[in-house]
Amino acid sequence: MxxxxxxxxxxxxxxxxxxxxxxxxxxxxxxxxxxxxxxxxxxxxxxxxxxxxxxxxxxxxxxxxxxxxxxxxxxxxxxxxxxxxxxxIPAEPVPPFAPPAPSRRAAVTWLQPYPDAALDRIVERAPDPAARYLSRETVELAFVTAVQQLPPRQAAVLLLCDVLDFGRTEVATMLDTTPNGVKGTLQRARASLAEHRETDVRDAVQGRVRPPAGGGDDAGAGDEWELARRFAVAFTADDIDGVLALLTDQAWLAMPPAPHEYHRATAIRAFLAASTRGRGGRRLRLVPTGANRQPAFGCYLDDRPGADDVPATFDGVLVLTPAAGRIGRITRFLDPSLAEPFELPVHR
Missing domain, CATH: 1.10.1740.10 (RNA polymerase sigma factor, region 2, helix turn helix motif)
Known part of the structure; x- marks a missing residue:
C-alpha cells in the first residue's frame, strides 16, 4: 500500500x-x-x-x-x-401441503448458503497470504451453523483467532479487551462450538481450525460429486427408496427458512412422500452448482405438470453434506432470491 x-x-x-x-x-x-x-x-x-x-x-x-x-x-x-x-429473521414459509411432524425445529432459520464461485474469487484476489487460505471446514454449513449459536463475542474471537489467524494481542485491540480476556473467551468458544456441531463432523474442531495441506479442495471431491449425481437422479425421479439408500443412518433433512427438520430414514421418507404429493405432478429439476465447498444444486420446479419442454422456475438451492461415503445431511434452502448470488437463471 x-x-x-x-x-x-x-x-x-x-x-x-x-x-x-x-x-x-x-x-x-x-x-x-x-x-x-x-x-x-x-x-x-x-x-x-x-x-x-x-x-x-x-x-x-x-x-x-x-x-x-x-x-x-x-x-x-x-x-x-x-x-x-x-x-x-425470515418469516416461516407456509408449505403448499401438510408436512408431517418434524423431528425437531431448527434454531437457525436465517442460514443461507455461500456460492463456491464467490469463494474462488476471494482466493484469487486476496492480497495477503494470511487471507488466502479457505479451509473447507470453516465454510461448511455445519461450521457456520454452529457459529450462529455462539454468543457474539465468542463467535468474533473464534473467527478472528482460529480462522483468520490474528494474534491474541491484535484481537484484544480489535475488541477493546485484554489478551487474557481473548484467551478465556477463545477457550469457551471452542468448547461451545464442539458441543453444537453434529457428531459426524465434530472431529474437525478439536484444537485450532487449520486448512488442509494443499488448499481447500480435498482428494475426495470427485467421489462426492458422483454421490451427488446419483442423488440427483433419484431425487428428480421421486425415487424415495433410491434417495434413502444414499443416506447415512443418522441423516438429517433441513429446509431453511422453514424450521422443520427430519432425522433418519423414516422421518425423511414421510416428508419426501408428502412433498411429492404436494407438487401435484410438477417435476423438480436440479442444476449442478457449489456451495460452502459442498456439492449443491439449483432447484427448479416446473410451472405446471407436463412434458419435458414445460418451463421451470428457480425454487432455491439444495446442498448435500457428504459423510463417510454417503450423505449425512440434505439442506434445501427455500429461497428464490438465491438465484442472483449463485448466478443462476430465474427461469429455464
Whole structure:
C-alpha cells in the first residue's frame, strides 16, 4: 500500500479509497457471512463497514494494516447486529401441503448458503497470504451453523483467532479487551462450538481450525460429486427408496427458512412422500452448482405438470453434506432470491 494512496483517500479521493479497500471486500463479506449466517445480512454489513471506514479514515493511525482495521470495524458491526433485537429473521414459509411432524425445529432459520464461485474469487484476489487460505471446514454449513449459536463475542474471537489467524494481542485491540480476556473467551468458544456441531463432523474442531495441506479442495471431491449425481437422479425421479439408500443412518433433512427438520430414514421418507404429493405432478429439476465447498444444486420446479419442454422456475438451492461415503445431511434452502448470488437463471 503506497502512503500516497492513503493520503489521497484522506483528501477525499473516492478512487483512492476504493484502491485501499476493494482488495479486502470479498474476504470481509465472507467474515460477515460466518458471523451472521446470511448472505443478505453480510452484504449489508460490508456496506456499513466501508461507509464507516470512509467516514473514519482520518482516525486511522496506521498502527495496524488497513486489512486489520477493516476487520475491526466489520467484526464490531456484526456484533452489534447480532445483539440487535430488531435483526430481521425470515418469516416461516407456509408449505403448499401438510408436512408431517418434524423431528425437531431448527434454531437457525436465517442460514443461507455461500456460492463456491464467490469463494474462488476471494482466493484469487486476496492480497495477503494470511487471507488466502479457505479451509473447507470453516465454510461448511455445519461450521457456520454452529457459529450462529455462539454468543457474539465468542463467535468474533473464534473467527478472528482460529480462522483468520490474528494474534491474541491484535484481537484484544480489535475488541477493546485484554489478551487474557481473548484467551478465556477463545477457550469457551471452542468448547461451545464442539458441543453444537453434529457428531459426524465434530472431529474437525478439536484444537485450532487449520486448512488442509494443499488448499481447500480435498482428494475426495470427485467421489462426492458422483454421490451427488446419483442423488440427483433419484431425487428428480421421486425415487424415495433410491434417495434413502444414499443416506447415512443418522441423516438429517433441513429446509431453511422453514424450521422443520427430519432425522433418519423414516422421518425423511414421510416428508419426501408428502412433498411429492404436494407438487401435484410438477417435476423438480436440479442444476449442478457449489456451495460452502459442498456439492449443491439449483432447484427448479416446473410451472405446471407436463412434458419435458414445460418451463421451470428457480425454487432455491439444495446442498448435500457428504459423510463417510454417503450423505449425512440434505439442506434445501427455500429461497428464490438465491438465484442472483449463485448466478443462476430465474427461469429455464
Amino acid at each position: 503506497g502512503r500516497s494512496v492513503l493520503q489521497q483517500a484522506r483528501g477525499g479521493s473516492a478512487a483512492a479509497f476504493r484502491e485501499l479497500v476493494e482488495p479486502h471486500r470479498g474476504e470481509l463479506h465472507l467474515h460477515c457471512y460466518r458471523m451472521l449466517g446470511s448472505l443478505a445480512d453480510a452484504e449489508d454489513l460490508v456496506q456499513e463497514t466501508l461507509l464507516a471506514a470512509w467516514r473514519g479514515l482520518d482516525g486511522f493511525a496506521g498502527r495496524s494494516s488497513i486489512r486489520t482495521w477493516l476487520y475491526r470495524i466489520a467484526t464490531n458491526r456484526c456484533r452489534n447486529a447480532l445483539r440487535d433485537a430488531s435483526r430481521r
